[in-house]
Amino acid sequence: MKPTVFHYPAKLEGEDIPLVRFHEVTKRYGDLVVLDSLDLDVAEGEMVAIIGPSGSGKTTVLRMLMALEKINDGIIYVDGEPLTHMSRNGGLVWADEKHLRRQRLNIGMCFQHFNLFPHMTALENCIEAPVQVLGMSKADAIKRAEELLDMVGMLEKAHEHPSRLSGGQQQRVAIARSLAMRPKVMLFDEVTSALDPEVIGEVTTVIRKLVHKHNLTMLMVTHQMGFAKEISDRVCFFYDGKIEEQGPPDQIFGNPKSERTQQFLSAVLEAN
Amino acid sequence: MFDWRWEFVWQITPRLVEATGRTILAALLGYGIAMVLGLFFALAQRTRFKLVNKPIREFVEFIRSTPLILQIFFVFYVGPQFGVMLSPWPAGMIAIGLHYASYLSEVYRGGIDSVPKGQWEAATSLSLSPTRTYYRVIIPQAIPPAFAGMGNYLVGIFKDTPMLSVIGVAELMHTANSIGSEHYRFLEPYTMVGVIFLLISLPTAAVLRKAEVKIRRKMGLR
Ligand SMILES: Nc1ncnc2c1ncn2[C@@H]1O[C@H](COP(=O)(O)OP(=O)(O)O)[C@@H](O)[C@H]1O
Numbered sequence: 194m195k196p197t198v199f200h201y202p203a204k205l206e207g208e209d210i211p212l213v214r215f216h217e218v219t220k221r222y223g224d225l226v227v228l229d230s231l232d233l234d235v236a237e238g239e240m241v242a243i244i245g246p247s248g249s250g251k252t253t254v255l256r257m258l259m260a261l262e263k264i265n266d267g268i269i270y271v272d273g274e275p276l277t278h279m280s281r282n283g284g285l286v287w288a289d290e291k292h293l294r295r296q297r298l299n300i301g302m303c304f305q306h307f308n309l310f311p312h313m314t315a316l317e318n319c320i321e322a323p324v325q326v327l328g329m330s331k332a333d334a335i336k337r338a339e340e341l342l343d344m345v346g347m348l349e350k351a352h353e354h355p356s357r358l359s360g361g362q363q364q365r366v367a368i369a370r371s372l373a374m375r376p377k378v379m380l381f382d383e384v385t386s387a388l389d390p391e392v393i394g395e396v397t398t399v400i401r402k403l404v405h406k407h408n409l410t411m412l413m414v415t416h417q418m419g420f421a422k423e424i425s426d427r428v429c430f431f432y433d434g435k436i437e438e439q440g441p442p443d444q445i446f447g448n449p450k451s452e453r454t455q456q457f458l459s460a461v462l463e464a465n
Numbered sequence: 466m467f468d469w470r471w472e473f474v475w476q477i478t479p480r481l482v483e484a485t486g487r488t489i490l491a492a493l494l495g496y497g498i499a500m501v502l503g504l505f506f507a508l509a510q511r512t513r514f515k516l517v518n519k520p521i522r523e524f525v526e527f528i529r530s531t532p533l534i535l536q537i538f539f540v541f542y543v544g545p546q547f548g549v550m551l552s553p554w555p556a557g558m559i560a561i562g563l564h565y566a567s568y569l570s571e572v573y574r575g576g577i578d579s580v581p582k583g584q585w586e587a588a589t590s591l592s593l594s595p596t597r598t599y600y601r602v603i604i605p606q607a608i609p610p611a612f613a614g615m616g617n618y619l620v621g622i623f624k625d626t627p628m629l630s631v632i633g634v635a636e637l638m639h640t641a642n643s644i645g646s647e648h649y650r651f652l653e654p655y656t657m658v659g660v661i662f663l664l665i666s667l668p669t670a671a672v673l674r675k676a677e678v679k680i681r682r683k684m685g686l687r
């Protein structure tokens with residue numbers, strides 16, 4: 194079978210190319226269209242909050258960018274390079290596993306349920322990939338992991354297993370584990386949703402630090418409207434696999450144009 | 466009344482003890498083969514390549530649906546027709562190893578399936594290769610839930626070693642048979658074989674249960 198050749202640009206070039214670009218990305222599960230020809234650019238250093246009703250495709254956007262699954266149509270670029278595609282004989286074809294694995298190095302992801310490796314200590318969780326994937330020496334990896342665990346306030350618990358940590362602590366370790374790979378983009382998928390209210394603050398404090406001190410590029414799916422408003426540069430309201438409305442937080446939360454955005458926000462406010 | 470003779474018991478004890486050693490050796494060797502081969506079967510059944518996973522799956526199904534004794538006979542007596550001439554020990558180890566590998570592969574599969582999807586996704590998001598993911602993330606977590614099943618089959622393989630006597634492996638049963646026919650007395654040797662099996666199986670099961678708890682704790686798993 195001859196591979197399909199795509200005629201997207203093989204590279205994004207120029208002064209102000211976005212760090213992440215979704216171009217007409219469609220994701221389907223069977224007949225269900227979950228992302229519908231989505232366009233989304235994220236600039237370097239930008240913090241984008243993704244909000245929207247359950248099932249609107251928020252998690253899917255992050256999973257596609259993390260290349261946990263394949264898209265059905267369109268293309269994603271990271272740092273100007275195709276993520277979902279690769280160059281072959283002057284054209285673009287679907288990326289193979291090897292290409293995906295290399296491109297994933299640019300992306301870090303934190304999950305709702307942390308997904309720490311339970312048989313490894315906090316420190317071991319943080320050095321596993323740097324040693325195995327980046328080929329760092331164990332000593333260097335430990336040094337970096339300790340710095341990061343310190344940054345998230347978990348250095349004291351470096352030698353504990355996840356089962357002995359609270360949810361908030363596990364999530365902070367998970368953030369350190371992702372950062373240890375030095376990703377260009379960090380993805381947060383409702384990282385506080387599984388936490389008890391009193392520990393949500395520990396995690397948001399860490400994210401705040403990443404925004405203000407480290408100027409990391411981030412996409413954050415969240416239900417915490419207050420936090421999104423405070424911290425993001427831009428808010429995207431998802432509805433039915435599309436961006437229904439986007440803009441600066443003041444505009445989206447203060448003066449939403451779309452009726453659906455208004456309805457969603459008032460429903461969320463009522464619930465709180 | 467029973468005609469139980471203690472002096473006969475003492476007389477045959479050394480031979481039975483020696484045979485017990487061979488029985489344990491056979492069980493451990495067979496189990497070692499089964500553990501490694503079973504893992505191979507389990508992983509091979511999970512690959513995307515149909516040319517690998519289909520035949521393996523069917524082979525495992527075939528082994529699980531036919532009696533062990535038939536498989537032992539097959540390797541030993543039919544093997545030579547295909548140019549595979551094996552003496553009793555290797556033939557027996559291959560047969561019992563394959564048999565239990567098929568069962569253990571199902572236990573491993575259950576263990577692997579019990580690892581949450583989020584673990585795979587975390588490993589993928591960290592760019593760990595599939596091999597590393599299995600070796601460092603999935604298998605360590607798949608073993609503890611599989612441990613109970615693995616323990617049952619260790620005791621199971623031990624209790625199945627007497628079947629090797631049919632091709633002349635001089636384990637406990639074979640030795641008891643020889644003693645019986647030499648002395649025309651079967652009561653004592655067979656009773657002793659039963660007691661020996663009991664004395665080994667029961668504590669082994671108990672030790673394994675304790676070991677499971679310990680291993681879980683050591684790995685930081687609950
Ligand atoms: N693996 C899957 N198979 C089938 N449908 C899926 C799968 N993953 C997600 N979906 C569907 O895709 C839609 C969007 O899911 P998701 O991105 O998780 O929504 P959100 O995170 O906004 O709540 C939902 O209708 C969900 O049921």
Ligand SMILES: [Mg+2]
Nearest residue numbers: 251252253383
């Ligand atoms: Mg979601």
